[in-house]
Every structure is written in structure tokens, then in C-alpha cells.
Amino acid sequence: MTDAVRDRAAVPLLHRPVAVHAWEDVVFAHWRRDPASLARLVPRGTRPDVVDGSAWVGLTAYVFRQTAIPPFPPSRRLGSMTEVTIEVPTIDTRGRRGIVYRTVDTGHVPAIVAANTLLGVPYTFAHVRASRRGDTLDHRSVRHPARAAHPVRWVRDVLRTRQPRTPRPRYDAVVRVTAGDVVDSPLAVDLTTRAGIHARHLAQTLFWQRQHAPLTIRSARLERLEGDLPAAVGVPGLFDHEPDSLLVVDGTTVRYAWGEVVR
Template sequence: MTQPSWTRAAAPLLHRPVTQHAWDDIVFAHWRHDPSALERLVPRGTRPDVVDGSAWVGLTAYVFRETRVPPFPSAGRLGRMTEVTLEVLTVDDQGRHGVTYRTVDTPNVPAIVAAHALLGVPYTFAHARSRRRGESIVHRSVRHPSRALHPVRWARSLRQERPADTVRPRHAASVRVTAGDVVDTALAAELTTRAGIHARHLAQTLFWQRQHPPLTIRTASLDRLEGDLPDAVGMPGLFDREPDSVLVVDGTTVRYAWGGIVR
């Protein structure tokens, strides 16, 4: 029997948690997509997850804080950052419903190094920030590809004179929403409650289990969505049309643990 999506992420962890985080002001924007068009974007052993008759790609943005690496205490503000992600909803042959990140843009360099080396999650350096005023939530990320690939060379170039018409390459994403009423539908739960992360690491596909309490999900109206970040991760034109779903979760606590090798 298929496990209901709203209880999926509350399932006990199979192994000890490797990290624990508080997420605040979470914005979910999702678009329906043709599954065949997404197959090249997901790792071996997984496929696009078809929910309500469609595959889905999403932008998720949130404030990430109070990082813990058990058994050590919270890192406090040292672990606080904004993350802006682009992802594909995926499922593997064992029926685990997760996400495959195309990018996780963040300004936290230690997180970038650890995620690449240990988890296989494609973190990328970006200037990311967030703001909340009442029910209005804004997340923005701007990255410089040359800095992400060659940080020392990029820093040196800033001290050199550049032609006035030279424009440094960058990719950005900005989303602003206004949160609304609580919603309790199967589709909202499927889009926001995923059991873990499918990630490529070296020659393997890994699954990292994600656990959190059942989410209180709210509808949201989209005030602004712009940027070219999708073009950089194989999703050109994604922001050219409005999302098919926009949702908000005010906050939750997320724990990650080893889930196993997919293939």
C-alpha cells in the first residue's frame, strides 16, 4: 500500500541523522511538465515523479538556520543562510518520492564544500538573501559563475580594470509571494512533502532520507518571479509562465539521514 504523502516525511529515520536544520519562510513554486522532457535531468535509477497526471519541476526558497550536526550543539547564526533551489520531483524503483536538485544557490561556502564532497548535492555560491514583512515573503539569489568555478581568479579580476561595456556573467532568481489561507489537499502535500533527496555522487545515485513533522501548508499569491537561473541548470524558459502551484510553509525542522544507494 502506498504511504500517504502527508505522513511520508514523518517516517522514522533509518539511520542516525547527519544534519538537522530549521527552515523558515519556505516558498514552493511548481510547474507541470512533460515527464519525457525531464528524464535527462534526473540521476540513474530515478524517473520524474508523476503527480496528478504531470511531472513537476519546482523552485523552493527558504531561510536555513540553527544548523546541527549531531551530537554537537546548534551552530546558531553560523549556520544561517538563504537557499534558493531548482529541482525535479523524482521517484525511484523502491517507490521513494524525493527531489533531485539541479542547483542549491547559497552564500555559505562551508555548506557548498560539504555538500559536494559528501552528499553529491549541487550547491553553488550565490549572493542570496530573504525578507519577510507580515505575509509578504521575498527570496533573491544572484550568482557569478566565474566566482563559483574559480574563486581566486574571480577575486583577482575585481582588482583589474575592466572595459566599461563588459558585463560579468551572472544568473539570478527572485520570488515574492503573499501568504494566504491554510490548504489541506493531496496535491499540496505531494508537492511539498518529499521523503528525501536523490543525488548523483561519483558513479552512484544516492538517497538521503528527509524527516520533518507534518507541514502546515498555506496558499500564496505570486507577486513577482523573475531571473535567468533556470537557463543555467537545463530548464530554459521556466519562468516565462506562471507556476501551476504556489505554496508557503511558515517553518519546520528538517533532519537528514543516510537512506541508501539507489544504483
């Protein structure tokens, strides 16, 4: 089973890549959930993927060191940013195993505009940063109180009224882990290796294919976890207990391409 899952993200892209990203210092934290409790959080044509007897909610945090938009060469300036996500592993009616992002928090405004407008991926403005000392990785995200709900609408309202909108709750997330030994369990591979992204866009469910080499996955020990970001995206209380799976990937290169309309 592990070999088949590991090869999932190595399937040749059906179309030319639209973006290529170098990821570093990736943290995967996952919690078990009942599938029925997550059904309302995923788009039509998909359902929560059951892995090892459970559906899952994940927090993933990582650093982009460079981005390429083919046919142009890679650029560190274009793609250097940190992202913190809350996501649900999914499976669609054709059996493709992907993820649904409930949010992708980042401070990279061009990425926010492009992802929301073109891809249907809910990027949200936040002050996000990452650091690493040896094997200890630290990721933090704090949403700006006024801009968090919708960055484009916030700018529009400021231009119209010359005053910012009423501040909203300030959602945040902090995760610090220390990476350990390499692991190769079926569960670890299945939670970290997904074939693409399922996204809602213009009343449709889209599938964006994702490709990367087999990952070298490491176990991790939790040092700190706090914040209320999950409450902003429909999974309150997620950080009330430690993750059921906690993993680290030091780095990989990820290629994205158009898949198709699911529904």
C-alpha cells in the same frame, strides 16, 4: 491518500541524523512538465515523479535559522543562511519519492564545499537574501559572474594565475509572494512532502533520507517572479508563466540521514 503522503516524511530515519535544520519562510513554486522532457535531468535509478498527471519542476526558497550536526547542539551561526533551489520531484526503483536538486544557490561557502564533496548535492555560490513583512515573503539570488560555475575551481584558478576567470553569465532569480489560507489538498501535500534527496555522487545515485513533522501549508499569491536561473540548470523559460502551484510553509524542522546507494 493525503494521510499516506503526509506521513511520508515522518518515516523513522534508518540511520542517525547527519544534520538538523530549522527552516523558515519557505516558498514552493511548481510548474507542470511532460515527464519525457525532464528524464535527462535526473540521475540513474530515478525518474521524474508523476503527480496529478504531470511531472514537475520546482523553485523552493527558504531561510535556515539554525543547524545542528549531531551530537553537537544547534548553532545559529553555523546554519543561518538563505537558499534558492531549482529541483525535480523524483521516484526511484524502490518507490521512494524524493527530489533532485538541479542547483542550491547560497552564499554559505562551508555548506557549498561540504554538500558538493560529501553529499553530491550541487550547491553553487550566489548572493542570496530573504525578507518578510507580514505575510509577504521575498527571496532573491544573484550568482557571482565568475564564481557561479564552480566555486572550488574558481578559487584554484585565482591562486594559480592571480587573476579571476573570464566572467560568466550572471544568473538570478527573484520570487515574492503573499501567503494566504491553510490548504490541505493531496497535490499541495505531495509537492511539499518528499521522503529524501536523490543525488549523483562519484558515478553513483545516492538517497539521503529527509524527515519532518506534517507541514502546515498555506496558499500564496504571486507578486513578482523573474530571472534566468532555470536556464543555467536545463529548464529555460520556466519563469515565462506563473507557477501551476504556489505554496508557503512558515516553518519546520528538517532532519537528514543517510539512506543508501540507489544505483
